[in-house]
Amino acid sequence: MKKLSLLVAVVLMTPAAFAHQAGDILVRGGAVAVSPTTDTSDKLDVQSNTQLGLTLSYMVTDNWGVELLAATPFSHDVNLGGSEVANVKHLPPSLMAQYYFGDAQSKVRPYVGAGINYTFFFDEEGRGVLAGTDVEADDSWGLAAQAGIDMDINDNWFVNGSVWYMDIDTDVKTAAGTFDTGIDPIGLMVGLGYRF
Template sequence: MKALLPVALVSAFCSSMALAHSAGDIFVRGGVASVMPNESSDKVTGSNELEIDKDTQIGVTLSYMLTDNVGFEVLAATPFTHDVSVNTLGKVAEVSHLPPSVMAQYYFGQANSQVRPYVGAGLNYTLFFDEEGKGDLANTDVNLDNSFGLAAQVGVDVTLSDHWFANASLWYMDINTDVHTTVGTFDTDIDPLTFMASVGYTF
């Protein structure tokens, strides 16, 4: 009996740690999300294109499991703010955006698995606002068109307790915009990778 006691305890612990991503479940994730642009644009000066720096903010997702393996997720975040620069000119603008996205997801493994990797595909709508010219474009109008495009993700959930779990996910978003300035309009692909590390709760 003494020899069986540790096995029984481990078995009970693992059973209580089963992650309930099953049909009908609703869960939220909250954490930090870092947007890392992979930008390219029309030439601004010579061979120089627009350059966009990364930013990290608070990210939140809300998910619903349609079946034990198929779910839907909505992504929201606090506004991301990026510096826009040109190699020969330095910082020329600052812009904020929100990237709400809707994803259909497929979760691998069983509903009670302690680790649930998943993939997703869906749509992203990026809303740009608070555009402001800087440096050579200070006190001039700078505007970015909103963007609608595809999105994809990979991620994994790892059980922490009956309701809590840890998450890591990587998103790709197809973001294309026209940057309107007083010196011209520049077609720009931002196409960022977004890494999110979060903690989730299952209801």
């Protein structure tokens, strides 16, 4: 905590420089922890996973931007009644419209975003009692929202932290039946960014 406080103090005391202004391209990378908030009457429990996340943003104005979220594939163990029954992999690319608070000289830029998510599932695999059987999860379209903050280190580098919510609903088809599953994960990303 002391290190974070020191970093914020240093960032706020550095000379003013233009940060996040119209025409800038922002690339962020870091760890993304995805924690599903599974909603299903059939007691399917989708486990959390952490992967490498990457975002690419374009500043349309000093305060408005668009962002595309990408990541290495997430892999989730799926439990039913306390026992593992499947593993699924997915990619959840999301396109967001963002609003950045402050102005182009601000060294700290909080932001919020809203947009759309497309999640496609692949390499579904039955485990435990479903080992050797077919498992299939339908792709999903849904809304997405985010809140985050960028803190400048220097003219090009900045620290980033953000929280995401994605509406992901899928039918999981197995030999034991079809399960209508709302995964609806919360994602937490912490990393570094570079401004072009």
